[in-house]
Amino acid sequence: MxxxxxxxxxxxxxxxxxxxxxxxxxxTAAAREIxxxxxxxxxxxxxxxxxxxxxxxxxxxxxxxxHPNGALALDRMDGYRIAARANVVRTFQNIRLFPGMTxxxxxxxxxxxxxxxxxxxxxxxxxxLARFRRAERAALERARDWLARVDLLxxxxxxxxxxxxxxxxxxxxxxxxxxxxxxxxxxxxxxGLNARESSALGALLLEIRAEQAIGILLIEHDMxxxxxxxxxxxxxxxxxxxxDGAPAAVRHDAAVIKAYLGEDDDxxxxxxxxADLRAGQGGA
Amino acid sequence: xxxxxxxxxxxxxxxxxxxxxxxxxxxxxxxxxMINFAHGEVYMIGAFIAVTAFTALGVAGVTFVPLALxxxxxxxVTFTAAYxxxxxxxxxxxxxxxxxxxxxxxxxxxxxxLQNYVQLLQxxxxxxxxxxxxxxxxxxxANQFSVQLSYIQCFIILAxxxxxxxxxxxxxxxxxxxxxxxxxxxxxxAALLGVxxxxxxxxxxxxxxxLAAVAGVMxxxxxxxxxFFIGFQAGLKAFTAAVLGGIGSLPGAMLGxxxxxxxxxxxxxxxxxxxxxxxxxxxxVLVLVFRPSGLLGRPEVEKV
Numbered sequence: 137m138x139x140x141x142x143x144x145x146x147x148x149x150x151x152x153x154x155x156x157x158x159x160x161x162x163x164t165a166a167a168r169e170i171x172x173x174x175x176x177x178x179x180x181x182x183x184x185x186x187x188x189x190x191x192x193x194x195x196x197x198x199x200x201x202x203h204p205n206g207a208l209a210l211d212r213m214d215g216y217r218i219a220a221r222a223n224v225v226r227t228f229q230n231i232r233l234f235p236g237m238t239x240x241x242x243x244x245x246x247x248x249x250x251x252x253x254x255x256x257x258x259x260x261x262x263x264x265l266a267r268f269r270r271a272e273r274a275a276l277e278r279a280r281d282w283l284a285r286v287d288l289l290x291x292x293x294x295x296x297x298x299x300x301x302x303x304x305x306x307x308x309x310x311x312x313x314x315x316x317x318x319x320x321x322x323x324x325x326x327x328g329l330n331a332r333e334s335s336a337l338g339a340l341l342l343e344i345r346a347e348q349a350i351g352i353l354l355i356e357h358d359m360x361x362x363x364x365x366x367x368x369x370x371x372x373x374x375x376x377x378x379x380d381g382a383p384a385a386v387r388h389d390a391a392v393i394k395a396y397l398g399e400d401d402d403x404x405x406x407x408x409x410x411a412d413l414r415a416g417q418g419g420a
Numbered sequence: 421x422x423x424x425x426x427x428x429x430x431x432x433x434x435x436x437x438x439x440x441x442x443x444x445x446x447x448x449x450x451x452x453x454m455i456n457f458a459h460g461e462v463y464m465i466g467a468f469i470a471v472t473a474f475t476a477l478g479v480a481g482v483t484f485v486p487l488a489l490x491x492x493x494x495x496x497v498t499f500t501a502a503y504x505x506x507x508x509x510x511x512x513x514x515x516x517x518x519x520x521x522x523x524x525x526x527x528x529x530x531x532x533x534l535q536n537y538v539q540l541l542q543x544x545x546x547x548x549x550x551x552x553x554x555x556x557x558x559x560x561x562a563n564q565f566s567v568q569l570s571y572i573q574c575f576i577i578l579a580x581x582x583x584x585x586x587x588x589x590x591x592x593x594x595x596x597x598x599x600x601x602x603x604x605x606x607x608x609x610a611a612l613l614g615v616x617x618x619x620x621x622x623x624x625x626x627x628x629x630x631l632a633a634v635a636g637v638m639x640x641x642x643x644x645x646x647x648f649f650i651g652f653q654a655g656l657k658a659f660t661a662a663v664l665g666g667i668g669s670l671p672g673a674m675l676g677x678x679x680x681x682x683x684x685x686x687x688x689x690x691x692x693x694x695x696x697x698x699x700x701x702x703x704x705v706l707v708l709v710f711r712p713s714g715l716l717g718r719p720e721v722e723k724v
Contacts, residue, residue, distance in 0.1 A: 189612060219614035226612060234605040237598070244595075245602040246613045251595035315613050 140202045142167040142351040143188075143319055149196035150183050150375075157183040159375040161197070165319070165368075170345055170352045172362045172383075175372035176395055181355045182229065184372075185321050188353075189226045190214045203318055220249050225312045226321035229355075231304045235297025239288055239307060242296050243279035246314035251275055282310040286340065302333045309340065319351045320344075326358040338364045363387065371395065422565045427689040428682070433573045433642070435681020436580035440635040441658035442665065442673035443587065444628030450604045450668040451624050454520065457527040458507050460655015461534035462629045466500040466636025467646045468538060471549050474640070478550075485552060496633040504629025505622055507534075513618065531652075539648040546647045549640055576638045583634060584674060587627075591670065600624055604668075653697070657684075660704040666717020675715060679703075 141164040150158040158180040165171040173181050186192045188199060188210060199210040201222050208222045218224050225246075234242050244251070254271030283289045286306035291299060296307060305325060312320055322341075326334045338361050345352060345365075356362050362369065362383065369386040371379040373395040379386050386392055441463050448456045473492040482488050511530040515523045556570030591597035599620045602610040611617045639654070640646055661680040665672025680700055687699035707714060 216611040216614055216616045219612050220616070225614075228609075232606055232609045234602050234609070236605055237601055241598055241601075245598050245610065245615065248595055248599050248602075248613065248615045252599075311613070 140207075141165060142202055143353075144200045144202070145184075145188075145197070146200075147197040148184070148187060148194055148199060150180070150187055150192055151195045157375050158187065158194075161372070161375065161377055163370050163377060163380065165351045165353055167318075167349055167351045168345060169367040170341060170354055170365050172354045172356060172366035172369045173372060174356065174359075174362055174369060175378075178374070179372040179395075180375040181372055182323060183375075185226055185323055185353070185355065187211070188218075188319075188321060189224055190218045201319060219315060223316055223318035224321065225315045225317040225319075227308045227312050227323055227325060229324045229327060231301075231308055233296040233304055233307060233311070236295055238293050239283065239296050239299070240276075240279055240292040242307060242311050243282060243314045244275055246311045247275045247278065247316075250316075279314055282313055285343075286310045302329055305329060305333075305337070306340075309337075313344065313348075317350055319353065321353045321355075323355045324357060325354070326356055326361045329358075331360075334358055334361050335364075337361065341365045422560055422562055422567050423689065425560065426565075426567045427685045429567070429569055429573060431682035431685030432678065433576050433681070434685055435678035436576050437635045437638055437642075437677075438654070438658045438661045438680050439674040439677025440580060440583065440631045440638075441654060442661040442677045443670060444632050445659050445662040446665070446667055446670060446673040447600075447624050447628050449662070450670075451600055451621055452512070452516075452523075454512070454523045455527065455659065455667075456507075456512075456625075456628075457524070457655070457659075458511070458530035458534060459628065459632060460651035460653075460658065461531050461538075462500060462504050462507065462651070463632035463636050463654060463658075464646075464648065464651025465503050465534065465538065466496050466629075466633035467640045467650060468542060468547070468636075468648075469496045469499050469633070470637040470640040471547050471646050474549055474552060488552065493634065493637055496637050497630045500633030500636065501626045501630045503534075504625040504632075507629075508622055508625040513621075531655075535648055535652065542648065544648065546645045549644050549646070551644055552641050572641055576642060579634065579638065583631065587631070588670070590627075596620070596623060657697075657700055660700055660707075662714075664703055664707050664714055666714025669714065669716045669718075672714055672716035 143165040145164070146162045148158055148161040149156070161180070161184065173184065175181055183192065187194045190210070190213060193214070194211050197211070201208045201210050201224065203222060210218065210222060210224065213222060234245065237245070251271055254268050280289065280292070283292055286309065288299075288303060288307055288310070291303070296304065299307065305328070309322070309325060326337050329337060341352060341354070342365055344350070354362070354366060366383055369379070369381065369383050370377060371386055371389070371392045378391040378395055379389040381389075441459065444459045444462070445456060448454065448459070470492055473495045474488065477488045477491060482491070507530055511526045512523050515526055553572045553575060556568050556573070558566050559569050560567040591600065599610065599615045602613075602615060603617055603620050607617050610620075639650070657680055658677065661676035662673045663676070664679060665674070665676030680703065683703060684696045684700050688696040691699075
């Protein structure tokens, strides 16, 4: 534990007028780990992502990314630089592909900066210089590799908007991976997927974790995915962190059960949960 | 028949020029959803730079036409592109994210400013230029009417075809073209993937201005006169062309330009040359009333 964690968020606060969406939130996420962020609707999960990716400028706190090239203060970066320099890439709850471009082109846009550099701002691209052709071949190879992994190779030349829903979800993850992330933020990637698709998604995430030295932040409501893949679960409620630990521990946490099931007395809870709850309180 | 053929040639030449300007309108509309009303003025500046450069080369004693042409094109494209970049930087970028009307007003202001700026600097008088390329082919001679295809018309049509090919290749194949299309569809998402949206938009203006500069050089050589007001008319015609083809559609802009050029040529040939603008702008009205998405445009889809 000598190296600092990949992402360090300290005392993050995001206010919208009188509403505090994220309140004194501190958390860390490690490389080569999947950190799940769960919580009821309105807990501030997506707001946290919006802060991390520069959509919102936090009203307080710090977010430091320990990038291989040095520590970066995410709260002081904005716009495209977060993806281009800090390599923080996200997906959205509602899919945001480029619907009119082909599946393959979607993955090439994600490799824009590499290609722009190789092509000297597209001039070399027009004249088909060797250096650019090599870079373009590498980009295509990478794109095809990811398409094969998410099983979309045979639709590479279709417009992304014409794909079925589940395929669009997979494409979004493949596109994010093509952008060469150091920290990948997935916002409800399993939303709207059926059980088979969700388990395939879980397998894909585990594969990414095993192969790439990146950290994954995962917002998800599908508990089978969360419990199946995460190394570490952080629970938010009303913008505060109420639990933080291994999946098994968080599942039995009294505060978490309260947040999800309400604050009624034990009698209203299902017997098994009530037993867990009592055990948790006894333990504490 | 011979008369018709001659007008066809004239119309295609005119249409090529309108098409090149229309590309600038449609590209900018595609990427930031606004009509850059200063684009016509950028074209006019391109024409003035062409006159200045031709005159300077004439004084310097460069008489070899291809060399002079290459130099003038280079100079005009470079300076006009710089104007295009500056216009975006000064008048539109600060208004990014403002309501749609604000950059539109800013564009009209920029257009008025550039017109008056050129009028002040260059004077309101028409600037003449001696013909640079003379002569032509005689395609047909019948009934005491000869159909002429002048060298300058050949040059305009050929140069336009080459430019369109390069431009299409750029949009389809290069990272910049892809980034432009991505920004057109979802600017936020493009930024989240590391695309520098501001730079992409700047380059769009630069490319649009460069195409307008070429059109400016062509028109200078074709008509031999330039004044500070040509940008307004040609700009409106090219805008009509872009709308006719379907604003936001690149092939549409070229097609629209061609059609407007042909309509103008035939209307002046068979009806009345004084009212050729009425014909062109009637098309604008008709298209906006009956087919607002244009010939090749997609109907406006609500953006999320």
